[in-house]
Every structure is written in structure tokens, then in C-alpha cells.
Amino acid sequence: QVAYGSLWSTLYTLFKSMAGGISWGENSDPLLEVSWIYFSVFMFYIAFVMFSVLNIVTGVFVDSAIQVAQRDRNILVEKEKRTRESTTQHLLTLLEEIDEDNSGEISTDELFEAMKKEHIHDYFEALQVDTGDIEELVRMLDRDENGVIDIVEFVDGLQKLKGNARSIDIHIIKKQLRLIMLAVGLNVPKKPLF
Numbered sequence: 524q525v526a527y528g529s530l531w532s533t534l535y536t537l538f539k540s541m542a543g544g545i546s547w548g549e550n551s552d553p554l555l556e557v558s559w560i561y562f563s564v565f566m567f568y569i570a571f572v573m574f575s576v577l578n579i580v581t582g583v584f585v586d587s588a589i590q591v592a593q594r595d596r597n598i599l600v601e602k603e604k605r606t607r608e609s610t611t612q613h614l615l616t617l618l619e620e621i622d623e624d625n626s627g628e629i630s631t632d633e634l635f636e637a638m639k640k641e642h643i644h645d646y647f648e649a650l651q652v653d654t655g656d657i658e659e660l661v662r663m664l665d666r667d668e669n670g671v672i673d674i675v676e677f678v679d680g681l682q683k684l685k686g687n688a689r690s691i692d693i694h695i696i697k698k699q700l701r702l703i704m705l706a707v708g709l710n711v712p713k714k715p716l717f
């Protein structure tokens with residue numbers, strides 16, 4: 524009578540059953556004594572709310588979390604893009620400073636002279652590019668092997684050389700070494716060593 528005596532007390536009982544104010548089992552027992560139909564309707568209500576409505580609410584929260592994670596990925600990609608653009612701009616400015624004859628290319632002599640300037644040397648160190656052997660650095664950056672480094676070679680080359688070697692860089696070198704060994708006829712084990 525107290526739990527189901529009026530419309531408002533019934534709604535209140537249903538709310539308490541779902542919100543944990545009282546166990547739904549305690550509210551279903553009096554209904555079973557009155558009629559199995561009322562009991563069945565109550566059980567359907569509990570099942571519907573538990574499995575349908577709560578799953579929808581959970582789905583909304585999960586979807587919201589996925590969208591936040593996607594925005595974080597987009598922010599990370601955008602940040603990396605801005606960093607790369609900024610580094611490219613700094614490298615172009617550096618190229619202009621190193622290129623003493625304004626030819627748009629850097630020779631070994633120009634790079635060697637530029638490394639005597641502390642701020643240029645410090646910038647290369649900040650990029651973690653080894654400047655101990657200038658001639659070797661020019662050979663690494665000079666893709667077309669014409670003895671000078673043009674703008675594209677300078678910017679792209681330093682973007683790739685900066686920092687420590689990544690795992691993919693090591694694997695590319697290992698694969699190229701394996702192909703060279705096969706090309707010159709060396710016995711390469713069937714199970715690769717690398």
C-alpha cells in the first residue's frame with residue numbers, strides 16, 4: 524500500500540528501485556503476491572531500464588571520450604606540423620646566413636666557415652646533428668652529388684638528420700644491408716640475423 528498506493532508513490536518506488544534507494548527485489552515481492560502480471564510488468568521495467576537506458580547513457584559517455592581522444596590526436600598532428608614548419612623556416616634563415624655568395628647553395632668551404640660562428644654551431648648541436656666532419660656532412664646532405672647543397676637538400680636533409688635515429692631508420696639500413704649482401708653474392712642465412 525505504501526509503495527504502490529498512488530501514482531506518485533508508484534513513480535517514487537520505481538525511481539528508488541533504479542537509483543539504488545531500495546533493492547528492486549524488495550519492491551517486486553509485494554507485486555508477486557498481488558498478481559504475476561504486475562510482477563511481470565515491474566520486471567520488464569527493471570530489465571528495460573537496466574539494459575537499454577543505462578547502456579545508452581554509457582554509450583554517450585564512451586562516445587564523448589572517443590571524440591576527446593580524437594581531438595587530442597588532431598592537436599598532436601597539428602603541433603607536429605607547426606613544429607616542422609617552424610624548423611623549416613629556421614633552416615631557410617640559417618641557409619641564407621651560411622650561403623655567403625648568395626648562390627642558393629652551400630659549398631663545403633661555406634659550411635666549414637659558418638661552423639666557426641658560435642650561434643650556427645650551437646643551432647646544429649640543438650638539432651643534434653654531428654658537425655665533427657664537415658665533408659661527411661656535406662656528402663650526406665648532397666643527394667645529387669654535385670659537391671654543393673641546395674635549398675631542398677639542406678632543409679630536407681637536416682630535417683631527417685636531426686635528433687637520434689628512430690627504429691624505422693635502423694630497420695631500413697638493415698634491410699638495405701641485407702639486399703647488398705645478396706647482390707654481391709654473400710651467403711645470407713635463411714633466418715635473417717636482423
